[in-house]
Structures are given as structure tokens and as C-alpha cells.
Amino acid sequence: MTSKNQIGLDKEKCKKLADGLNVLLADYMIFYQNTRGLHWNIKGNKFFELHLKYEELYNDILIKVDEIAERILTLGATPLHTFEDYQKTAEIKSKKNISNGEKGVQSILDAFETIIIKQRELLDISSDANDEGTNALMSDYIREQEKLVWMYSSFLKK
Secondary structure, eight states: OBBBTSSOOBBBHHHHHHHHHHHHHHHHHHHHHHHHHHHHHHSTTTTTHHHHHHHHHHHHHHHHHHHHHHHHTTTTTTOOOOOHHHHHSSSSSOOOOOOOOHOOOHHHHHHHHHHHHHHHHEEEHHHHHHHHHHHHHHHHHHHHHHHHHHHHHHTTTT
């Protein structure tokens, strides 16, 4: 029996990667739902601006959710796919009834902090596994999200 999977990577290292990607997937799913809630519940003088930004963000998160799940499958594992699993696994917790723009943006920044840290860890693991596919995905996400952190932080004047 070979120690390589169907894409030529070490099965043990891929299991570790897939496990980490499943944790990231769970965080993204909670982040997605939180952002939908922000979009639906925003009130105040920044309503139009934030309503659109939240929609832009949750649409982007949804694309990433699909990419992460497909990467898990490519590595030979099964992505988490129930909300029960997401809530049990995710570090990001559900946010409820946030209508204040500043609190909403802060919750986005908090989620990005969690996600970026996990993506950096996965970048290290994927590099060790010689997994360019996961490595490129994490690298692209980090680059995009660092810019978003700067922009959302600027909104809060941080």
C-alpha cells in the first residue's frame, strides 16, 4: 500500500491538513452566518455603506467556503457539513442581533484575526507537506484579508 494519495502527497500529512482545513471551514461558516446577520440587522447613519460591504464580504466568504470544502475533498477527506459540527468545531462564535455599525465591524476584525492566524498555520503545514494547492489558497486568502483588515480598521479609525 502506498503512503501517497491520488495527487501524490503524503497521506498522513494530508490528514493533518484536512483536519486543519475542516476547523477553518467551521470558522468560515460561522463567520458567513454572522456577516449575513450584520447585513440584515445594520441600522444607523452608515446603513447604506455597511449594508453593501457586509453583502460583499459574505459573498466572498461563501466562495471561500466552497473552495476550502473542495480542497478537503481533493486531499481525500470529508468536509464538515452540519451546523452542529460547525458550532462544535469553530473558534468563532455566533453573534446575535448586532445592529451597531462599529460593533459589527469590530466583530469582522475579530473574525479575521482568528481566520488569518489559522491560515498562517495551514500555510506552514501545507509547505511542509509540499502541498502547493493548499499553500496557494491560504497565501491568496491572507493577502486579501490583510488588506480588508486595514480597510475595516480604518473605518474604526484604529
